[in-house]
Amino acid sequence: MHLHIDEDITFRRLEILLVFMETGNLARTAEKLETSAVSIHRALHALESGLRCSLFRHEGRNLHPTEAAHALAEVAREVLRSMADGVRSTREVAGYSSDHIRIGSLYSLTNRTIPALVMGIKLRKPDIQAELILGSNADLLQKLRDGAIDAALMGTPDNAVDVESEPIFEDDIYFAAPVGSHYAAMERIDLASCAGERFVTLTEGFVTYSGFVDAFRVAGFSPNVVMKTGDIFSLMNLVSGGMGYTLLPGRVRSVMPQKVQLIPLQTKYLMRQTISLNFLRTRERDPNLLMLLSVCRMTKAELR
Known part of the structure; x- marks a missing residue:
């Protein structure tokens, strides 16, 4: 069965509704969400338009929530909580900020570079588990693009505009x-x-x-x-x-x-050869990869 939700009903507007229900005031809601009171008022009005019913009574410049607003707020809490859990689990499946990091490497880097890197990781995030996958430059680049590894220590790839590379040594x-x-x-x-x-x-x-x-x-x-x-x-x-x-x-x-x-x-x-740490640009904000990047920059002298 196809479920249709009016486009005026968004996660952001539901979040605004919940904060407004907590503060009871447009100005305090705007301050908490770092926006303007006008934007808050517009968002609440858009929710009413999407629902096609009134959520507030107007008393001068003040808005007082109706029973309908309380009913929507109860549902909104559950929806936002479920969505937050879904985002977190999806990121974990994709390897984004999980407690497991998959590092690809050339065979020739397993003597000094990989041990030094793993030691640096453990010092910063003791609970993270590192998995090592070995292969050629071509293999590792394909695994990176397929999502089979999170980062690769290898020769800097040519013409790979989708890959961010941090040189480690030549x-x-x-x-x-x-x-x-x-x-x-x-x-x-x-x-x-x-x-x-x-x-x-x-x-x-x-x-x-x-x-x-x-x-x-x-x-x-x-x-x-x-x-x-x-x-x-x-x-x-x-x-x-x-x-x-x-x-x-x-x-x-x-x-x-x-x-x-x-x-x-x-x-x-x-x-x-330029050996670098490589990861997809689409994951450049992943906390685990930012940590890995920091380790590489801090321990370059040990990684050769």
């Missing part, structure tokens, strides 16, 4: 080789001289893969990629095992296998 890309390789003594690597080598890399969608492609575009040849993998730790193990060379961000230096060496690239191949 990271240079290095040539990764097994310790003792014939590149070990070089101060900087000229990728153009590596055309005959085998390479391993991350799968498409990772920000490091994008840097890999860009660097070899500058070098002027397509590398011989013998294997791709879906996480950076497996990639480092492939290099350690002599499967091939690759390009890696400097942030993995502290968790690399002992048999892997990072060597700087020549200046013309320099690639720099």
